[in-house]
Amino acid sequence: MKFSPLLSELISALTCLPGVGNKSAQRMAFHLLERNRQGALALSTVLHNAMEHIRHCQRCRTFTEDPLCEICRHPERADSGLLCIVESPQDVMAIEQTLTFKGTYFVLMGHLSPIDGIGPDDIGLGELEQRLREEAISEVILATNPTVEGEATAHYIAQLCSRHNIEASRIAHGVPVGGELEYIDGNTLTHAFSGRRRL
Amino acid sequence: MKFSPLLSELISALTCLPGVGNKSAQRMAFHLLERNRQGALALSTVLHNAMEHIRHCQRCRTFTEDPLCEICRHPERADSGLLCIVESPQDVMAIEQTLTFKGTYFVLMGHLSPIDGIGPDDIGLGELEQRLREEAISEVILATNPTVEGEATAHYIAQLCSRHNIEASRIAHGVPVGGELEYIDGNTLTHAFSGRRRL
Numbered sequence: 001m002k003f004s005p006l007l008s009e010l011i012s013a014l015t016c017l018p019g020v021g022n023k024s025a026q027r028m029a030f031h032l033l034e035r036n037r038q039g040a041l042a043l044s045t046v047l048h049n050a051m052e053h054i055r056h057c058q059r060c061r062t063f064t065e066d067p068l069c070e071i072c073r074h075p076e077r078a079d080s081g082l083l084c085i086v087e088s089p090q091d092v093m094a095i096e097q098t099l100t101f102k103g104t105y106f107v108l109m110g111h112l113s114p115i116d117g118i119g120p121d122d123i124g125l126g127e128l129e130q131r132l133r134e135e136a137i138s139e140v141i142l143a144t145n146p147t148v149e150g151e152a153t154a155h156y157i158a159q160l161c162s163r164h165n166i167e168a169s170r171i172a173h174g175v176p177v178g179g180e181l182e183y184i185d186g187n188t189l190t191h192a193f194s195g196r197r198r199l
Numbered sequence: 200m201k202f203s204p205l206l207s208e209l210i211s212a213l214t215c216l217p218g219v220g221n222k223s224a225q226r227m228a229f230h231l232l233e234r235n236r237q238g239a240l241a242l243s244t245v246l247h248n249a250m251e252h253i254r255h256c257q258r259c260r261t262f263t264e265d266p267l268c269e270i271c272r273h274p275e276r277a278d279s280g281l282l283c284i285v286e287s288p289q290d291v292m293a294i295e296q297t298l299t300f301k302g303t304y305f306v307l308m309g310h311l312s313p314i315d316g317i318g319p320d321d322i323g324l325g326e327l328e329q330r331l332r333e334e335a336i337s338e339v340i341l342a343t344n345p346t347v348e349g350e351a352t353a354h355y356i357a358q359l360c361s362r363h364n365i366e367a368s369r370i371a372h373g374v375p376v377g378g379e380l381e382y383i384d385g386n387t388l389t390h391a392f393s394g395r396r397r398l
Binding site: 003004005006007009010013014016017018019024026027028029030031032033034036037039040041042043044045046047048049050051052053054063064065066069070088089090093109 | 202205208215217223227228229230232233238242245248249250264265287288308
């Protein structure tokens with residue numbers, strides 16, 4: 001004995017969501033059926049529209065339903081000459097929330113990872129090189145994640161920049177604000193010491 | 200600066216799922232866009248179909264897209280004269296997996312809870328009474344949850360049964376198989392002692 005065919009199908013379809021196994025999918029299916037059919041119908045419509053219409057921005061590769069994303073369409077940002085390289089659209093959001101950066105972005109949608117077969121073309125470095133050639137970029141800020149792959153990607157792109165005579169910088173590594181030295185890992189502390197600044 | 204309008208809409212629509220806040224919804228949206236657009240489109244279709252077609256079984260109130268669910272359609276089960284009362288369709292599944300019960304079910308889709316305004320009509324006790332009147336039921340097994348509300352609901356239905364001269368029984372409370380006495384709560388132990396059986 002199983003749930004009715006359509007209900008089983010719904011439960012198995014819900015497991016396509018990350019972190020949702022069979023039991024959570026059951027809970028979701030029953031919650032929607034019992035308490036929020038309207039919400040579920042709305043989700044069904046938006047899900048369909050989003051999957052059909054959201055593509056990559058032609059300039060920075062972030063997700064957007066327009067040919068160019070809002071940031072790339074902004075004239076002052078393009079004129080700033082600053083280009084920030086990040087791994088994901090979520091990183092763009094995190095940086096935007098600080099209100100400190102007024103340039104444009106390039107979203108790699110991943111990082112170099114030869115072991116997973118992810119090479120320069122998979123993270124759009126061809127398109128990046130074209131931008132380095134065509135746009136008046138004065139500085140490239142490398143804001144990839146401070147992981148092994150992120151660092152390798154940053155180094156690779158820095159070499160690309162030097163070939164185009166464009167200055168490349170890496171965001172600072174060090175002790176996070178509000179953190180306690182006691183609990184900071186050794187690698188970060190080493191970075192914090194080597195990157196110290198005169199007061 | 201926010202995500203593009205359609206992407207923001209997708210993220211907010213995903214929060215209709217239970218246990219999914221803004222951050223998880225973001226993670227889900229990006230996962231689907233990056234890695235599983237086909238799965239998301241399939242989910243969109245199934246979600247729509249399920250919300251439009253899944254209704255309650257006319258006899259036992261569980262979820263099904265047919266007028267009667269598979270169990271209620273089974274001729275031998277209706278003839279058994281046993282009716283098991285549970286709170287949710289998931290409880291039906293749990294009992295079915297044991298393969299010990301061969302009667303029919305009645306799914307309350309909740310429990311009596313005057314404080315939340317849930318009275319006898321909201322858990323279908325009118326329909327249950329009709330079944331008690333019309334069907335040849337020899338025993339009603341009360342398998343509501345062993346919570347305060349579940350017990351109250353069981354008592355209420357037991358009184359209903361006695362008015363129709365139908366025997367009502369409650370599933371046994373006691374020490375779960377594989378449990379260790381040391382870690383069992385006092386209430387359960389009390390039940391285990393008072394419900395002891397001669398060997």
